[in-house]
Every structure is written in C-alpha cells, then in structure tokens.
Amino acid sequence: MAKIVVEVMLKPEILDPQGKAVAAALPRLGFTFATSVRQGKRFEIEVVGDPTTEQLAEVSRAAETLLANPVIETFVVKVEK
Amino acid sequence: MALDTVAIAAQTPDQEQPFAALGLKPDEYQRIREILGRRPSSSELAMYSVMWSEHCSYKSSKVHLKQFGEKAPHSDALLVGIGENAGVVDVGQGYAVTFKIESHNHPSFVEPYQGAATGVGGIVRDILTMGARPIAVMDPLRFGPADAPDTRRVLPGIVAGIGGYGNCLGLPNIGGEIVFDETYAGNPLVNALCVGVMRHDQIKLAKASGAGNLVVLFGAQTGGDGIGGVSVLASETFGSTGPAKRPSVQVGDPFTEKVLIECSLEIFAEDLVVGIQDLGGAGLSCATSELASGGSGGMRVELDTVPLRDPSLSPEEILMSESQERMCAIVEPGKIARFLEICKKWDVTVNVIGEVTDGDRLIITWHGETIVDVPPRTVAHEGPVYNRPLAKPEYVDRVNAQVLDLPMPQSAHEVKAAIIKLISSPNMADKSWVTSQYDKYVQGNTIQSQPEDSGMIRIDESTHLGVAISTDANASWSYLNPYEGAKLALAEAARNIATAGAKPLAVTNCLNFGSPEDPGVMWQFAETVRGLADGCLEMGLPVTGGNVSFYNQTGDVAILPTPVIGVLGVIQDVRSRTPMSFTDAGLELYLIGETTNDLAGSEWAYMHNQRGGQSPIADLQREIRLIELLLEGQSIFAAAHDLSQGGLAVSIAEMVLHNNIGATISLDQEIGIVLLSETPGRVVVAISPDHAGELISLARKYDLAITKLGTTGGTSLTVNDAVIPLDELRTAYTQTIPKLFG
Numbered sequence: 001m002a003k004i005v006v007e008v009m010l011k012p013e014i015l016d017p018q019g020k021a022v023a024a025a026l027p028r029l030g031f032t033f034a035t036s037v038r039q040g041k042r043f044e045i046e047v048v049g050d051p052t053t054e055q056l057a058e059v060s061r062a063a064e065t066l067l068a069n070p071v072i073e074t075f076v077v078k079v080e081k
Numbered sequence: 082m083a084l085d086t087v088a089i090a091a092q093t094p095d096q097e098q099p100f101a102a103l104g105l106k107p108d109e110y111q112r113i114r115e116i117l118g119r120r121p122s123s124s125e126l127a128m129y130s131v132m133w134s135e136h137c138s139y140k141s142s143k144v145h146l147k148q149f150g151e152k153a154p155h156s157d158a159l160l161v162g163i164g165e166n167a168g169v170v171d172v173g174q175g176y177a178v179t180f181k182i183e184s185h186n187h188p189s190f191v192e193p194y195q196g197a198a199t200g201v202g203g204i205v206r207d208i209l210t211m212g213a214r215p216i217a218v219m220d221p222l223r224f225g226p227a228d229a230p231d232t233r234r235v236l237p238g239i240v241a242g243i244g245g246y247g248n249c250l251g252l253p254n255i256g257g258e259i260v261f262d263e264t265y266a267g268n269p270l271v272n273a274l275c276v277g278v279m280r281h282d283q284i285k286l287a288k289a290s291g292a293g294n295l296v297v298l299f300g301a302q303t304g305g306d307g308i309g310g311v312s313v314l315a316s317e318t319f320g321s322t323g324p325a326k327r328p329s330v331q332v333g334d335p336f337t338e339k340v341l342i343e344c345s346l347e348i349f350a351e352d353l354v355v356g357i358q359d360l361g362g363a364g365l366s367c368a369t370s371e372l373a374s375g376g377s378g379g380m381r382v383e384l385d386t387v388p389l390r391d392p393s394l395s396p397e398e399i400l401m402s403e404s405q406e407r408m409c410a411i412v413e414p415g416k417i418a419r420f421l422e423i424c425k426k427w428d429v430t431v432n433v434i435g436e437v438t439d440g441d442r443l444i445i446t447w448h449g450e451t452i453v454d455v456p457p458r459t460v461a462h463e464g465p466v467y468n469r470p471l472a473k474p475e476y477v478d479r480v481n482a483q484v485l486d487l488p489m490p491q492s493a494h495e496v497k498a499a500i501i502k503l504i505s506s507p508n509m510a511d512k513s514w515v516t517s518q519y520d521k522y523v524q525g526n527t528i529q530s531q532p533e534d535s536g537m538i539r540i541d542e543s544t545h546l547g548v549a550i551s552t553d554a555n556a557s558w559s560y561l562n563p564y565e566g567a568k569l570a571l572a573e574a575a576r577n578i579a580t581a582g583a584k585p586l587a588v589t590n591c592l593n594f595g596s597p598e599d600p601g602v603m604w605q606f607a608e609t610v611r612g613l614a615d616g617c618l619e620m621g622l623p624v625t626g627g628n629v630s631f632y633n634q635t636g637d638v639a640i641l642p643t644p645v646i647g648v649l650g651v652i653q654d655v656r657s658r659t660p661m662s663f664t665d666a667g668l669e670l671y672l673i674g675e676t677t678n679d680l681a682g683s684e685w686a687y688m689h690n691q692r693g694g695q696s697p698i699a700d701l702q703r704e705i706r707l708i709e710l711l712l713e714g715q716s717i718f719a720a721a722h723d724l725s726q727g728g729l730a731v732s733i734a735e736m737v738l739h740n741n742i743g744a745t746i747s748l749d750q751e752i753g754i755v756l757l758s759e760t761p762g763r764v765v766v767a768i769s770p771d772h773a774g775e776l777i778s779l780a781r782k783y784d785l786a787i788t789k790l791g792t793t794g795g796t797s798l799t800v801n802d803a804v805i806p807l808d809e810l811r812t813a814y815t816q817t818i819p820k821l822f823g
Contacts, residue, residue: 010332013305013391015404017334071192072330 002050004059008068008075009040043067044080051079084396085123087451094120103130109465116459124445124452127397128460131363132370135631138464141597142629145607148614149624156623158586161284166210166359167277168625169284170587172651174546177284179211180276182221182552182591182647184630188307189271192330193238197271198246199333202405204275205250206359209342210408212285212349213277216524217538218247220257220273221552221591221645225266227507227821232261235269237822243273244518249335250342253527254519255536257552258645261507262687267635272591272628272645276550278540283349288356288375289411289437296369296382296435297417299424300341300407303365304390306331307403337406344427345408351423353416360407366400366460368409369435373443373457376411380457382435382445396447411437467597474601480561483693485680489753493802496752499685500730500798500805501813503757506688509727510817528655532735534577534723539655547655551577551648555726556641557682558696563605563642567612568699569761573725574648575620579708580721580764581658583650588617590627590646595639597631605642606631613644619701622648659711662739663720663767666794670744671776672729674707674763675786676755684727685757703762706783711764714779720767730756732765733790737798738811745799746791752801767793 010016016038023037043063047055060077068075090096098120100110105126113121113129121129135141149163160177161169167181185200201218208215220243225232247254257274289296307330348354356376358368365387373380384396394402412420417433424431438444443460445453490499503509512531521530528537528547535551553574559566575585592609595602606629617624633640652658680686681694711721724732737744748755768776780787791799798805 014330015301015304015306015332015334015390017332017336020334021336069192072195072332 001046003080004045004047004051004056005078005080006043006045006059006063006067006075007040008073009038010073014072084447084450084452087122087454090122091119096120098126100126100130103127104134105130109133112465117455122452124397124400125455127401128366128370128453131366131401132460133464135597137363137367139629140465141467141469141631142606143466144468145610148610152614152618153623154618154621156621159623159625160281163624163626165286166207168587168589169211170625170649171281172546172548172586174541174544175280176278176540176546177281178276178278178548178649179208179213180274180550180589180647180649181207181626182272182274182589182645183207183628184591184593185271185273186269186593186630186633188330189239190235190267190269193235194242195330195332197239197242199331199405200271200273201243201246202333202335202338203361204273205252205338206361206408208275208277209345210285210287210357210359211277212283213279214346215252215275215277215342216526216540217253217255217536218273218275219255219536219550219552220271221554222257222259223265223270223643224261225269226263227261229266231266233822239269239271240515240518246333246335248520250339251523253521253523253530255521255527255530255538256550257531259512259515262556262641264638264640268633268640270593270633270643274550274552274647276538276548276649285349285354285357286375287358287371289372289380290376291355291413292379292437292439293414294355294437295412295414295417295433296380296437297410297412297420297431298387298407298434299410299429299431301334301337301404302388302390302430303394303399303402303404303407305394305398305402306405308398308401331403331405333405340427340429341406341408344424344429347423348420351419353420354410354412356411358409360409362403364400364402364404370443370457370460372409372411374461376437378442378457379438379440380435380443381438384445384452385448386432386434388430388432396452469597469603470600471603471607472600473604480693481695485686485691485694487680487686487689487691490756491753496756496800496803497805499756500734502688503684503727503730504734504810505813505817506684507817507821508684509731511815512818514818514823528658529581529660533661534580535583537581537583537652537655537658545654545656547652549578549581549583549650549652552645553577554643554645555682556643557687557692559609559642559644560692561682561694561696563608564612565696565699566642567609567644568616568701569697570644570646571613571616571620571648572699572701572704572761573723574646575622575708576704576764577723578648578650579711580661580723581652582712582715583652584712585622585648585650585708587649588622588624588646590624590644591630592627593630593633593640593643593645595632595634599639602639609642609644613646616699616701620705657715659715659718659721661720661722662736663742663793664740665719666742668719668767668793669770669773670746670790670793671766671768672763672788672790673710673766673780673785674760676750676758676760676763678754679758679760683757683759697761700762703785706785707762707764710779710783710785714776717768717772717775718766719769722765724763724765726759728757728759734798734810734814736765737807738814741807742793743795743797743807744791744793745795747801765790
C-alpha cells in the first residue's frame with residue numbers, strides 16, 4: 001500500500017539548535033564525517049487505496065496548516081510505495 | 082552582487098540606492114549623503130537604515146523621553162541611569178540591581194513561539210551586559226478577545242515560547258499580566274522584563290575606549306536570521322490583510338544563551354573587559370557603532386573574520402543579521418589570552434574581529450577593502466529626531482462626556498451574580514493555566530510570584546535581602562486620559578510592591594502605542610510620558626530606562642495606549658513579607674482608602690461594552706501616604722492585597738480563594754459601587770483583632786480613610802446577604818482560561 005509522506009525541514013537560514021547539538025555530539029562519539037547536520041521531521045500518512053491528486057493537495061493544505069510552520073519551515077509531500 | 086566599497090561609492094555618486102525599501106525617508110537618505118560627503122556604500126546604507134529605524138533610534142519619542150531626565154527626582158539609589166543597556170539601582174549591602182522591560186510585539190505576532198522566546202533572550206542579554214547575573218523574568222502580555230481565532234493562534238505559542246526559553250535558562254518567571262481587549266487583535270503585546278544582580282564594582286558599560294584594545298565577538302555564529310527585522314519588521318504597520326512583509330524570523334537557542342551567561346560572568350569576574358554590548362536588534366551594526374560611539378569613536382573591524390553559520394552571507398547581511406545569543410566585548414590585548422581560554426572552557430565560539438583605534442571613525446573592511454567608513458556617533462546616537470505633530474484625538478472629549486449606564490447589583494442574588502460574572506471573565510479569571518507553564522521557583526530564591534501583587538526574589542541568602550517587582554498598566558484609563566493613566570499605572574505598580582512590604586525604588590517602562598505618524602497617537606504618547614515623568618518626580622522614583630514600541634496598529638486602528646510601568650522595590654528581610662492572602666480564620670479585614678464612584682474604565686464597564694466617562698485623577702500624595710502606612714505597619718498585617726481591576730469584588734474573591742479560607746463582610750454604602758468601583762489607592766488588609774487600635778491610629782496618622790469590612794473564616798464568601806460557597810467561586814474563577822485554551 002502506498003503512503004503519503006510529508007517531510008518538514010527548517011528553512012535553510014533558520015538556526016537549528018537540535019541539528020547543531022547532533023553535529024557537536026557526532027565527533028565526540030568518533031564520527032568525524034559531518035560538516036553540518038540539520039534535523040527535520042517526517043510524517044507517514046496512510047489512506048485507503050493509492051493517493052489521489054486531490055488527496056495530495058489536501059495533505060499539502062494540512063501540512064501548511066498543522067504539520068509545518070510555514071513561517072520558519074518548508075515541507076515536501078510525496079508518495080512512497 | 083558585486084562588492085560595493087567606499088571607493089566605488091565615491092566614484093559613482095549617481096547610483097540609485099534602495100533606501101525607501103530599507104525604511105529610510107528621502108530626507109534621511111539625503112542627510113546620510115551630507116554626513117558622508119558622498120553616497121553611502123550599500124553596507125553603510127544597511128547600517129544607517131537599521132540604526133535610524135524607529136526601533137533603534139527612538140526618533141519620534143526622543144523629544145518626549147528627555148523629560149525623564151529633566152524631571153528626574155533626586156535619588157541616591159540610582160547608580161546608572163537612562164542611556165545604557167539597563168539602569169542600575171543600589172539596593173544596599175553592596176548589591177546593585179539592574180532591571181529593564183522591552184517589547185517583542187511584532188516578531189511574536191509573526192511567529193509566536195520564537196518571537197516570544199527571543200524576546201526573553203534579548204532582555205536577559207541586556208541585563209547580563211550590565212555585568213549582572215540575571216535572576217528572574219516577568220512577562221506582561223496583551224491579546225485580542227480571548228475567544229478570537231487569532232488569540233487562539235498566538236497565545237499558546239507566546240506562552241510556550243516564554244516558558245521554553247526562560248525555563249531552559251533556569252530563570253524563574255515571577256509575574257506579569259494577561260489582558261484581553263479587541264484592540265490587541267492582530268497586535269499582541271509581548272513585553273519582557275528581566276532583573277539581575279551584581280556587586281557595585283561589577284557594573285559594566287557599553288563603551289569602546291583605549292586605542293589598541295581588541296573588539297571580540299563571542300557566542301553564536303552569525304546566520305541569516307531576521308535580516309532587516311529591525312527596520313522592516315518593527316517599524317512598519319501591518320496592512321489590514323496581514324503582515325506586508327515576512328522577513329525570516331530569529332530562532333533562539335536557550336542552551337547557547339545559558340552557556341553565554343556563565344561564560345560572560347566568569348569573564349566579568351576576572352575583570353577582562355573594558356566595555357561590552359549584546360547583539361540584539363540591528364546586530365553588529367548596532368553593537369559596533371554603539372560601542373565606538375560610547376567611547377572615543379575610533380574602531381576598525383574586519384567583517385570577514387565574523388564566524389558564519391551560512392557562508393553565502395553578504396557583508397550587508399552580516400551587518401544586519403539578528404542572530405541571537407551573541408555578545409561583543411572590548412578587551413585589552415594583555416587579557417585576550419585569558420578571555421579566549423574562558424570561552425574555550427565554555428565551548429563558546431569567539432573571534433577577534435577588530436580593534437579600537439585613536440581616530441574618530443568606524444571603519445569596516447571586507448577582505449581588505451573598506452566597505453564602511455563613518456563617524457559612529459552619526460549612526461548610533463545622532464540619528465534623526467522628529468518633533469512629530471500631535472493633536473488631541475476627537476474621541477477623547479466625546480468619550481469623556483459619556484455617562485455610564487451600568488446595571489448595579491443590589492439584591493443578594495444580584496451581588497452573587499455580579500461577583501461570579503466578574504471573576505469568570507477572561508481578564509479577571511485565574512491565569513494558572515499560563516503561569517503554571519513557567520518555572521516560578523527555579524534557583525530556590527523566589528519568595529512570591531503570580532498571583533501575588535508582586536514578584537519577590539531573595540538576593541542574599543544570609544541576610545535575606547530581597548527585591549520585589551510589579552508591572553502594571555491600565556489601558557482603559559489611558560484611553561480616557563493618557564496623562565492620568567500613566568500616573569495611575571505608576572501608583573498601582575508602586576502599591577503592589579508596598580503591599581508585600583517592599584519600599585519602591587525605581588521605575589522602568591515599556592510604552593506600547595500605535596503609529597507615531599498619527600497625531601492622535603502621538604498626543605497619547607506625549608501625554609503618557611508627561612504623566613509618567615510628573616508622577617515619578619512626585620513619588621521620588623527615578624526612571625532607569627525603558628523601551629518604546631510604536632506601530633502597534635492594524636490599518637487605522639491603533640491599540641489602546643498601553644504604558645506598562647515596572648516598579649522595583651527593596652525589602653530588608655524577605656521572611657517578613659506580607660502575602661496577598663490570609664492563612665487563619667478569625668482575622669479582621671479592613672479596607673484602607675476611600676471608595677468613590679469610579680466605574681469609568683472599570684472591568685465592570687468593559688464587560689458591559691462601555692468605554693466612556695472620565696478616568697480617576699491620580700492623587701499621588703495619598704498614594705505615597707498609603708505606601709508609608711503599608712511599610713510602617715507591615716509587622717501587623719497578616720495579608721495585604723491591592724484593589725485594582727475588578728475592584729473589591731475581585732480582590733476579596735482572590736483573597737478567599739488563595740488559601741481556601743472564606744470571609745464574611747458587610748458593606749453599608751451603596752453596595753454596587755463599593756464592590757465594583759475601581760477607585761485607586763485602596764488596599765484590603767487582614768489583621769489580628771488585637772492590632773485594630775494600632776491600624777486605626779496608623780490610618781489617622783497618614784490621613785487615610787479606613788473601613789472595617791468583616792472577618793475571615795468559613796467556607797464561603799459572604800457579602801451582606803449574598804452567600805457564595807468557595808467551591809462555586811473557585812469553579813467560576815478557574816474554569817474560564819483552560820476552557821478557552823486548554
């Protein structure tokens with residue numbers, strides 16, 4: 001069954017204290033690969049059958065209203081099998 | 082975009098510049114050209130535009146605010162006055178206390194959580210900058226109608242933001258106010274107060290002196306936060322359809338701020354800085370120009386050494402960025418090694434970005450090229466000053482002439498209904514839903530906090546010396562008469578300190594108004610400042626600093642004039658403080674002060690949609706006598722509670738509910754007036770019957786009216802024949818706010 005996925009990230013110019021904390025913790029644990037870390041959130045939404053274009057548009061509206069704070073965050077809506 | 086240097090600016094005088102989009106008026110732009118003798122470079126334009134914005138330059142308010150200096154009462158307690166980051170007051174035993182209140186109104190409307198959070202962060206850094214350890218915060222808030230959709234959007238976010246940031250810093254939130262009124266719909270007011278404590282010899286100032294001393298930037302890295310926030314966000318009216326511009330907002334990181342506080346305090350303790358300034362509105366533009374202007378004037382900064390979170394930022398953006406949790410210090414070269422060591426210990430990013438020079442110009446370079454070359458005083462302290470036209474608005478005489486027509490309770494049933502109705506209204510109802518989201522007791526020195534009359538903090542654990550602070554505003558009175566409204570707010574805040582037994586010492590203020598370009602609003606502002614300055618002079622309380630927030634309006638509709646007045650007082654032994662409520666039955670309750678028909682601007686009138694009539698006239702001599710009585714009689718009071726919004730009805734209800742001990746009172750004047758009138762200068766006290774004679778002779782000594790109301794005890798509030806069980810009263814009082822926002 002397909003899932004609608006909404007991924008929310010802070011806008012690039014917005015400070016991300018959580019990502020910063022992760023980036024600072026990585027080298028302390030021996031992981032030295034990261035120059036920067038930004039943390040976001042992911043919503044997995046199940047609907048009956050395959051998502052329709054209308055449903056995706058509705059999810060976008062819901063993302064704008066509830067799942068993301070469009071003043072400081074961006075989001076993408078996609079379908080995953 | 083190609084780099085615009087000073088040399089290029091000199092060669093291309095005719096190049097068009099976007100000064101209007103940056104909020105500068107044509108004549109202001111012309112003045113910059115005259116000061117520099119050429120067109121400004123784009124970096125210079127960025128600096129002037131943020132620093133000459135209303136928010137930073139106080140260009141519309143300056144001509145009025147100078148009254149706080151001209152009419153300043155003599156005070157031995159004032160160690161640092163207006164003009165620095167915050168005023169400093171001597172509270173004895175070698176301690177100095179600094180406190181200030183600031184607005185973060187517009188950012189909190191755009192992004193409630195982060196706007197309110199960074200408001201707390203900003204005022205805490207102002208206090209830290211003076212050399213003090215921040216010890217408590219308070220937040221007076223104003224919202225649109227409690228049931229309006231926009232209030233539901235902004236209130237929970239604002240409350241969570243204040244709580245989130247303050248709790249992470251480990252600072253107790255000890256008070257404030259929450260008021261709902263239509264005029265704040267779309268214009269919520271988020272005022273943030275911080276108080277800090279230090280020893281006298283630890284006071285730090287914002288000045289860069291001593292050629293060769295280093296300019297050091299420490300704290301968070303610089304990103305693209307709130308670029309232009311100051312000039313664009315804080316100084317332009319929102320259109321009626323919503324914000325016209327939505328620049329990126331700043332996100333606060335309280336854990337970085339906490340580390341910055343501890344790091345700074347260690348640096349101060351080792352006396353490693355000559356001058357210090359926090360980076361708030363206008364970021365580096367403000368910090369560098371104010372530090373240079375506060376010293377001899379010369380400073381050189383290599384802007385490319387500023388550590389960046391986003392390497393693509395242009396120099397103009399770096400100068401304007403409002404990234405939070407940053408500080409700028411002036412350090413002697415001999416002390417820099419130790420300074421860097423302490424920053425390293427705290428894991429605080431630190432960079433030397435320039436040095437103080439013996440010239441009189443602030444020069445900023447970008448990879449070797451000069452992009453700013455200005456006299457810093459013209460940026461920071463000698464910006465434009467406007468004597469804006471002011472005119473008494475037509476509404477004033479009209480509403481003052483209105484005669485109130487209010488239902489006045491008479492029968493027992495009506496009295497009960499009126500009390501229940503009043504204490505369940507959003508403005509009067511219990512605010513625990515909000516204040517329980519704040520940590521009130523962290524650090525263990527909180528003596529009292531909301532819903533007491535004032536917040537009180539112990540500052541010395543061995544001598545029990547403490548300070549008390551209250552913030553108050555009565556915008557309904559200010560609407561009817563801004564001159565008296567300001568004096569009455571001052572009197573109320575001072576009284577709220579004195580009921581606990583603290584002696585009022587100094588004043589801060591946050592003046593929230595509509596657009597200064599509206600002559601009516603400007604008149605309200607001028608009258609408010611005149612009233613506050615006259616009031617402070619009469620009460621002997623110096624204004625130590627404050628903040629002006631203009632442009633709080635949607636379209637043509639301005640908020641009610643809202644001068645929030647904070648008064649700080651000192652109490653020698655916090656263990657002796659008087660609480661707002663009694664813990665015993667069998668005490669006698671007295672009303673000190675006379676009650677007259679003062680329903681204009683009252684909560685009862687507001688609940689009946691009546692805004693007219695004349696505000697009370699402040700009698701500050703009587704207020705001073707009342708404060709003296711409260712201080713002299715402190716040892717006999719089991720409880721003392723101020724009467725303000727909601728009058729005796731609300732105050733007595735708050736007292737009986739606080740410790741769940743009822744009271745029986747009998748009122749023989751016209752009962753509706755006695756219960757609901759908001760005549761200023763009144764306090765309810767509870768005393769043991771043995772002290773009655775002493776109280777009555779105190780009232781005689783201070784020439785104040787005194788009325789015995791009744792006695793404490795029982796499980797109901799009984800007013801003449803009206804009996805209200807405490808359970809019923811409590812339900813009415815506590816249900817409203819959780820129902821609206823829970």
